[in-house]
Amino acid sequence: MDTKKVGLDTLVGVFVLVGILCLGYLSIRLGKLEIVGGDNYRVYALFDSVSGLKKGASVEIAGVEVGQVDSIGLDPKQAGRARVVLKLQRSVKLQDDVIASVRTRGIIGDKFILLRPGGSDTAIGPGGVIRETESSVDLEDLLSKYIHGKVD
């Protein structure tokens, strides 16, 4: 009887552990759930337009993913500008003359943010603002410029 009980417990234990392991794999590896907040910091970037950029889009330096777009909203201080919060890995250091631009992967691919590091000595810390930005290129805008012959 007692050994049967132990077997019963073990069986349920194994089942629950495997289930929780799978759940953990799904949420942490795939769902990117951060239990302890992760080793990240946030900086702000102000754009004229971030049309097409989505929350969770990747932030890259030289093609290497170094973070994600945490949130997108309007700038509370400057009306009509977009403020994007970038969540970057702690190991990535940014200078204060870094240039952030909204780029498109391929012609119709996802939008992402490309950071081009500058040469300044002063770094942007957590909560800092990236001033040099290039907005997303609007394909329709470009096409209409081309059609109406206002290409400069």
Add this chain to the structure above:
Amino acid sequence: MITLTRKIGALTLAGLTEMGRMFNFILYAFYIAIKSPGHPRHVLKQMIFIGVRSSFVIVLTAAFTGMVLGLQGYYTLTKFGSEGMLGVAVALSLIRELGPVLSALMVTGRAGSAISAEIGIMRISEQIDALETMALEPFKYLVAPKLVASLLALPLLCAIFDVVGIWGGYLVGVKLLGVNPGAYFGEMQKSVEWKDVYSGVIKSVCFGGIVSWICCYKGYYTGHGAEGVSRATTTAVVMSSVMILIWDYFITSVLL
């Protein structure tokens, strides 16, 4: 004309009574499960029956579901030259829809029918009446442990289903059809959100409740004789499968 009106009235009343009885049943089951949960060993036994014994069939169906998703997804995506998105297609359809629904359907077929037959036979052989005569609460021994166990076991089974299915898709997509393994998992990690995972978990908890609710109810109020039990078992399985799919639609429209 009058007889027709009377029949419609009788049917409506019968339907409403049935619904009310089902609702009372689940409320009382939750009340008992919280108030006097009984020995955890009862729940443990049901966990074995509903969870552990179902895991083999879950793994088997999950593997083949994932593999067929990999196959179908590949042939669709290759038309657009975007086989790299195969991982996303497999993972999202598994985590959001197929995992919770198929695992719940498998549990309905495997454990739900058995639950309803077990309780039904106890009813017709007057064992439930015997419990009541001895002033023992039948819900405490028959319904509450099954309810708790299925609420716990279904999300776990669903998670196992998802993971096995994703690896099944990997097997076909990457090993057999030659999709880039980095793209398979990389795109998957980029596209699957925490929201997708928890909505799947919420779904499977609800389905666990539905399965044990309907199967226990149908067994508890079974008809007379062997025929009654067989009818109760059939309706329990059919009704819970249908309810799972209906509820799936509504919960998806709320969570999305």
